[in-house]
Amino acid sequence: DIQMTQSPSSLSASVGDSVTITCRASQTITKYLNWYQHKPGKAPNLLIYAASSLQSGVPSRFRGSGSGTDFTLTISGLQPEDFGTYYCQQSFTTSLTFGPGTKVDIK
Amino acid sequence: QVQLVQSGAEVKKPGASVKVSCKASGYTFNGHYMHWVRQAPGQVLEWLGRFNPSSGGTDYAEKFQGRVTMTRGTSISTVYMELSRLTSDDTAIYYCARGSWEPFDALDIWGQGTVVTVSS
Numbered sequence: 001d002i003q004m005t006q007s008p009s010s011l012s013a014s015v016g017d018s019v020t021i022t023c024r025a026s027q028t029i030t031k032y033l034n035w036y037q038h039k040p041g042k043a044p045n046l047l048i049y050a051a052s053s054l055q056s057g058v059p060s061r062f063r064g065s066g067s068g069t070d071f072t073l074t075i076s077g078l079q080p081e082d083f084g085t086y087y088c089q090q091s092f093t094t095s096l097t098f099g100p101g102t103k104v105d106i107k
Numbered sequence: 108q109v110q111l112v113q114s115g116a117e118v119k120k121p122g123a124s125v126k127v128s129c130k131a132s133g134y135t136f137n138g139h140y141m142h143w144v145r146q147a148p149g150q151v152l153e154w155l156g157r158f159n160p161s162s163g164g165t166d167y168a169e170k171f172q173g174r175v176t177m178t179r180g181t182s183i184s185t186v187y188m189e190l191s192r193l194t195s196d197d198t199a200i201y202y203c204a205r206g207s208w209e210p211f212d213a214l215d216i217w218g219q220g221t222v223v224t225v226s227s
Contacts (some may be wrong), residue, residue, distance in 0.1 A: 001169070001212075005214055031211075032210075032211055032212075034211065034212075034213040034214070036152075036214070038152075043202055043204075043217035043219060043220055044152065044202075044204075044213060044214070044217060045217075046215045047212035047214055049207075049208045049211050049215075050208060050211045050213070054145065054218075055194055055213070055215065067193035068170070087151070088154075090216075091164040091211055091213070092212075093156075094166050095154065095166070095169065096142070096157075096212060097154065098144075098151055098152040098153070098154070099151070100151050101151055
């Protein structure tokens with residue numbers, strides 16, 4: 001299986017800050033990378049697919065970039081509702097794998 | 108609207124099996140894979156496999172091969188996930204999720220989750 005890593009594992013930021021989360025794959029996955037936000041007690045929510053395409057209904061402050069093995073999710077102008085855990089997920093292989101998550105707290 | 112509705116919470120003893128249902132509505136059921144993902148307490152999201160409603164075909168994670176079965180129900184637009192030989196490590200929230208944006212297999216619609224507790 002392709003292994004996914006994320007950094008940092010957690011972060012705390014203020015409203016209005018710009019936040020960047022990094023995801024790395026153990027081998028090239030071209031652009032087969034999706035991002036999710038997960039809040040306690042709720043199902044995960046798709047934010048970005050194909051590395052950089054914004055899912056319908058997701059605010060434009062969320063931006064994905066990268067290809068190959070290195071990817072980033074940037075939140076520009078953090079909002080109070082952006083707390084939660086963010087996961088990357090590769091779909092280069094049929095067997096999907098998720099990163100370990102990055103927990104985002106609002107100061 | 109597009110939604111997935113899952114069956115209710117389950118409590119099982121070690122060694123038993125659990126079968127969770129996922130009923131889809133609001134979209135062309137045969138047009139999307141149905142995936143199953145779980146999250147154990149304090150753990151990361153883990154993919155169990157996917158079901159092709161059009162062909163009935165399945166792809167399972169190697170870890171669950173021989174223990175997981177995904178099927179289509181007789182009622183329209185329902186998929187089942189059965190996990191056998193349960194242990195306490197299978198205690199988790201189980202989600203079904205629709206695959207979209209082929210070939211990128213992005214999971215765009217999720218069920219509400221089914222809590223499965225394995226305890227003697």
